[in-house]
Amino acid sequence: GPETNELLLGKALKDGFREKVELATKFGITLSQDGKFGIRGDAEYVRSACEASLRRLGVTSIDLYYQHCIDTTIPIEVTMGELKKLVEEGKIKYIGLSEASASTIRRAHSVHPITAVQIEWSLWSRDAEEDVIPTCRELGIGIVCYSPLGRGFLASGAKIVETLDQNDYRKTLPRFQQENLDHNKILYEKICAISEKKGCTPAQLALAWVHHQGDDV
Template sequence: MATRKLGELTIGAQGLGCMGMSSAYGVRDNDAESIATIHRALDLGVTLLDTADIYGPETNERLVGRAIADRRDRVVLATKFGIVWGEKGAMGARGDAAYVKQSCDESLSRLGVDHIDLYYQHRVDPDVPVEETWGALSELVQAGKVRYLGISEASAATIRRAHAVHPVTALQSEWSLWTRDIEAEVLPTCRELGIGIVPFSPLGRGFLTGAITSTADLPVGDMRRRLPRFTDGNLDANLAIVEALRALADEKGVTPGQLALAWVQSRGDDVVPIPGTKRRAYLEQNVAATDITLTTDDLARIEAAAPSDAIAGARYPEELARAAGR
């Protein structure tokens, strides 16, 4: 696999999101297959593995730690801190200095490693100045517990404030053909500052693969049942976009998901998407998308098939949306 750079960090052009192996998308059903998927990813040239303390919670870090125990030197290991859950499933954030340091030590223990390669502030705490959070993060770098720092789902103004304390290596935010919020302000800010982009959910939480045609396709307990874009009122409108992408994908001899991934990858050499999967077959499909070249005409037709203003429904319900974009 070709490599790309996030700031000073060189990694494979596509990473692997590990969240769904332990949480969010239904039952945690097969740790052995998840570990085999991680091993296969490394064999295919994927180097960036992405997890977080909140996934599971905590179980995903332990799973990733077991998977990489005998191959740590082949991995650029990313994890995150900062999300806390409130009443009725509301997403909150914590970023005080003591919590930052405690969270890092706990993640190191669960992962079974002596350092984290890329440590993200998962969400910004509205009650703690980002300078305090990043001062604590900088101390973790100085202590050798962390190599590089990132931030997730933050506003352009917050990214600038964090970067003034310690260089931000990567921004992780949702970016795909159906989520393009970062393009107006956040993306230009990152490029001005030399910050790499790590798009999560580059397949629209699986929707852009065409495999989801009804909420009945989603397991009980799957978080997507709560997301407005998957609800009956919006689903049909969004399916029409997927079908338009499928027609373009068929012409190129690829899947709709591969076309959607190739579009994200075409956004720049500073972009490293992290599609998530817990199955080797889907992983191999995703990795194959790194070999797809899109022409200027391809890109224009993709944009016409999936215009950013045509997506029906908000990204999140209100209880999850409040913690994003601070």
């Protein structure tokens, strides 16, 4: 269930192991009692979420604290203002953003330096190259890629859809709909051809591509 990962990680961090790792976690997505998801970035929530994570993890400080989703109803300056206070209090060391636009990154960075921005970046998803990645590099912000295997597509191709559970959220994504799979499988076939020449799997090739994007990735 929600927050279970932090509780389990808290157990693993005992007995001196905490000092051996860099610890990152997120805030910003809420789950109501009736099972509905929400997004919050107000100052009160930012603080309460951080303090709750500290308790679950059993630590006094979080190395990298990400805003999971940007709350568009709250100015990013408000969210960052509270995060800056948490840094000054020693409860977090560095601030990260996830799924933020280039303009939001700039505004946030003007309040307090952003250490990392998490984005979807892969051979299958390259929209961030237009403005988000250049902005991060201009400002000296690290880039953390999620779904480097295209949510599994770059490892299995179109056949992955046949293996997905009926409740798998990927079934709702446009890229996994049949009308788009016919086009997307052309990309996968090209990747397969290159990986065969290189003597590796398509998944290995996709990961190597991301790894090759720079030392800041």
